[in-house]
Amino acid sequence: MEWFWSVLTYSVLCAIAELQVLDDTPQLLRLLSERAAMNACHDAEARYPQPNCHPNTRVKTLARLGRWVEDRGGTVKVCWVYGSAGVGKSAIAQKVSEDHFNQLVGAFFFSRNDSTRDILYPFVATIVYQCCTSIPLKYIVGPLIFDVIRSNTNIFLTTSENQFRKLLLEPFASVAPEMRRALPNLITIDGLDECIDLPSQQRLLGLMDLAIAFHTPVPFKFLLCSRPEPQIRHGIDSSGFASCLERIQISGTTIRLLGVLSESDLDIRRYFLEKFAELRRKYRSVLRAEGEIWPSEDQVNELVWRASGQFIFAVTVIKYVDSMDERPQDRLRTILSIQSGEIQGSPYPDLDMLYRQIILTCRNxxxxxxxxxxxxxxxxxxxxxxxxxxxxxxxxxxxxxxxxxxxxxxxxxxxxxxxxxxxxxxxxxxxxxxxxxxxxxxxxxxxxxxxxSESEYCNHVTVLLLRTLASYAPWYPPYCSSEQSFDAAFTNWQKKVGFIVHSTLPHLSITHWPDYWCKVESPSASLLAELERFDTYLIGALTLTCACDPAHSLLRWNDCLAWAKALDKKVPQSFIEKLGVFFRGCSIGYHKDTLRLNAVRGTFELECGIVNTSRRKFADCMVDSLTWYYKQWWSEELGSWDFLPMLLPATPEDGILFNELVVVHIPKANASTLKKVYGVYRSLKGGAQKTMFRNDIVHDTSKSAVCGLVEIEDLEAFKALLYKRRDIFAVLPAENSSPWSDSDLSVSDGECDTA
Incomplete structure (x- = not known):
């Protein structure tokens, strides 16, 4: 019987665990996607149109790579495809990833033109995300990866090496050997030379080393495509995987010097012939005077020669000729007439002359x-x-x-x-x-x-972010016309801010405009205009409503003020004055039906931000203590509106109903009290002392002062401040309803020593 209950308990626990896994999978995938560079995937929309091999080109290279990918028993673990700019390395990486998708663990296409995929940081998360969303890996390895993330949700803050080991190597190594050998095994890495941090290039090669030398054999094969930059060549030559490496050079320069067309030349020639045939059909009426043979064989040969094995030259020529602005034959004639000798010392003279010609056609x-x-x-x-x-x-x-x-x-x-x-x-x-x-x-x-420069670029971004925030002004209830009822304005505002979700531009504008502003050394005219119309109350209200840590976000405004003062006359005085007035005090208003607990907490968040005390745990602890009565003894739910605070200029009156708002004044004078009490709270040792301090707030006692943990004046001032907030929002029960007796609130002998 005992055995039966043990088995039953185990089964129930397994079922609960399974349900838990099913329940939190979307959240874990969302966490993964936030850390990954989704633009780096082989099927990313941001890369459209993805480079790809033209039909019937790169036949030998693709066949060679295909045999390598499908060979489960081979000793080659890394295949390095290298060549100069524009020869088609990315197209080969794309083609292999598509043709062998059933063997693909993940792909990462670096690009120096995209800041989300020009660094090493998101590499592991991107490969892991693809692993957890593809069949069959998401069913076999995915649960093991999710277990690791559950046990350490901060794993993406650790080194790439640790992430790679914990999220890829160890989960794959945990799979049974016979199943592991049958799993997808290809990891495609394209454009390593476009990872802008050179040491990171070496670290990525180190990750490959780590996989190949791992104590439990994992099935990974790495397709690495890059230019043969010296640091990459050296890193590969000195790596631990040099003995299981195959090199494939995409270049025809040496062979062409002997007068023989390389595979690249033949492929480019085939590409030109097929694309010009398409253009003849597309522009039949325009080209009717050219005859059936356009362009001539000599012209095609000249283009192939000028391409020098660079597919990018061929692709760019076709796109340039395929234009409605001019006749295609005229554009081709222009390309053939330009002389690359005008550019001295260029590694790609014909390509450069083509680029110059393209720009020459531009207006403005x-x-x-x-x-x-x-x-x-x-x-x-x-x-x-x-x-x-x-x-x-x-x-x-x-x-x-x-x-x-x-x-x-x-x-x-x-x-x-x-x-x-x-x-x-x-x-x-x-x-x-x-x-x-x-x-x-x-x-x-x-x-x-x-x-x-970083300053100039951040100037542009700051303008964008401040304009985004200013665009919310027409919907801000305090600014709405008197013809509109306050409830109607409030409802419209509620809908407007409801679309501000994490990772969108408005959310980033709210939380990070200070980070970009503090990088600007010389504000442009556009930025000066945005600073002139900066609205502390509108932007402060958005911050309290939408920021993950409102107190910290508002605290960053102190840095903005300091930076503005440092720039002195470069910044409008009105901007400095507006921030200064805000930090001297303001008012916060809530719709009369706002949930009272939310109102208390939001007011305290603003208080912490204004008085330069961004301490989240301390704030939460004090608010929890403050609202203890409400949570324990008040049976009615006070309020139904979402938390949508309004910030207003300072007003001397508290608790009044002003245009349907319950308004609270927050003066700068509270700063000294809050800072002192936070200093005391931080110095308290052990849970007993902190519990005593919290109980003094909940019970309106002074045990912590009697025990010498805090000055009585500071404790009383702090309690008075919190109680005032509590009274305004009506979260106290009826008078004399305290559940504690006098004996509960007195200090017993030896209690201070225990604390």
């Missing part, structure tokens, strides 16, 4: 220049800011142009840029070689584009 270069300047500047990865969900380079975000203007300005750059139809998606430079061309004055000449 000054406006295009400002757009390109933003596109070639990586978005700064501030430690405190997670920006993986923000499409920074979409036309609706960073560019201050009218709707459709960005698309019109960039229309003649379609051969080198991807301009999505949806204005909320990223505008992308299609290839790193064009970015390098723009940044190198020796190659681009008069078309050289200068990167923004």
């Amino acid at each position: 270069w000054d406006k295009i220049y400002s757009i390109l300047q933003l596109l070639v500047t990586p978005h700064p990865n501030l430690n405190c800011v997670s920006n993986s969900r923000i499409q920074w380079h979409s036309s609706t975000i960073i560019f201050n142009f009218k709707i459709g203007q960005v698309e019109t300005l960039l229309s003649r750059l379609h051969s080198v840029m991807h301009i999505p139809e949806d204005p909320n998606f990223q505008i992308q430079i299609l290839h790193a070689s064009f970015t390098e061309f723009l940044l190198d004055s020796a190659r681009s000449g008069q078309y050289r584009v200068r990167k923004y």
Whole structure:
């Protein structure tokens, strides 16, 4: 019988655990996706159109890689595909990932043009996310990975090496050997040279080393594609996996010097012939005078020769010729007429001349220049800011142009840029070689584009964030016209802020505008205008409503004020004055039907932020103590509205009903009391002393003062402050309803020693 109950208990516990796993899987996947660089996946929308091999090209290379991927018993664990810029490495990585998707654990495509995937930090989370969402891995390895995350939700704050070991190597090693050998095993890494931090490149090679040398054999194979940069070549040569490495060079330069076409040349020739055939069909009427043979064989051969094995040259030529602006034969003639000898010392003279010709056709270069300047500047990865969900380079975000203007300005750059139809998606430079061309004055000449400094770029972002916040002013109830009822205005405001969710631009604007502002060294005219109209009450209300840690976010405003003062005359005096007035005191108002507990907590959050005491645990503890009566003894639920505080200028009266608001005044004078009490609370030793302090607040006693833990004046001032807030929000029970007797509230002999 005992055995029966043991088995039954075990079964029930297993069932509960299984339900728990099922219940929290969406939350764990959401946590993973927030840490991952979703743009780096092989099927990411942000990479559309993904580079891919043209049909019937790279046949030998793809066949060789295919045999390697499918060979379960081979000794080669790393295949390094390398070559110069534009030869088609990313297309090969994409093609292999698609053709062998059933063997794919995950892929990561680095790009220096996308700040979410130009660093090592999100690499492991991205591979793990793909592992947990693909069949069959999500059923076999996924639960093991989720167990690790449950046991340490901060694992993504540890090193990439630890993440890789705990989230990939150990879960895979835990699978039974016969099953492990049958699991998907391919990890694709493209563009390692586009990881902007050179030491991180070596660390990623170290992760591969870690996998191959792991004490329990894991089945991983790594397809690594990159340029043969010296630091990468050295890292590979000195790695522990050099003995199980295969190298595949994508280049035809050496063979072409002997007068023989390489595989790259033959593939590019095939690509040209097929694409020109498509153009002949598309522009039949325009090309009717050219005859059936257009372009001529000599012209095709010239283009193949100029491509020098670079597929990017061929792709760009076709996109440039395929234009409604001019006749395709005229555009082809222009390309063939340009002389690469004009560019001295360029590693890619023909490609550079092609890029110059494309830019030459553009109008309004000054406006295009400002757009390109933003596109070639990586978005700064501030430690405190997670920006993986923000499409920074979409036309609706960073560019201050009218709707459709960005698309019109960039229309003649379609051969080198991807301009999505949806204005909320990223505008992308299609290839790193064009970015390098723009940044190198020796190659681009008069078309050289200068990167923004961090200060200049943060200036643009700060303008964007402050404009986003200012756009909420028409819906802020205190600013609504008298013709509209307050309840109607409040309902509209409730709907408006309800769309502010984590990782969206409005949420990032609320929580992180100070981080970007404090990086600006010389505000632009646009930023000065935004600072002039900065509204502390509107933005403060949004912060209290939507920020994860309102007190901390408001505390950052102190840094903003200090930075503004440091910049002195560069900043509008009105901005400094508005922040100064705010920190000297303001009022907070709630709809009369707001939940009282929310109102008490929100007021205390604001108090902590204004008086420079951002201590979340302390604040929570004090508010919990303050509202003990309410939670234990009050049977009615006071209020039904969501927590939507209104901030207003300071007013001398508390607790009044003003335009349907219960208003509380928060003066700067409370700062001294709060700071002193926090200092005392932080110095208390052990749970007994803190419990005594909390009980003094709950019971209105003075045990902690009698025991010398706190000055009686400070304790009484603090209690008076909290009780005043409590009285305003009517969370006290009827008078004389305290459940404690006098003996409960007295100090017994030796109690101070125990505490």
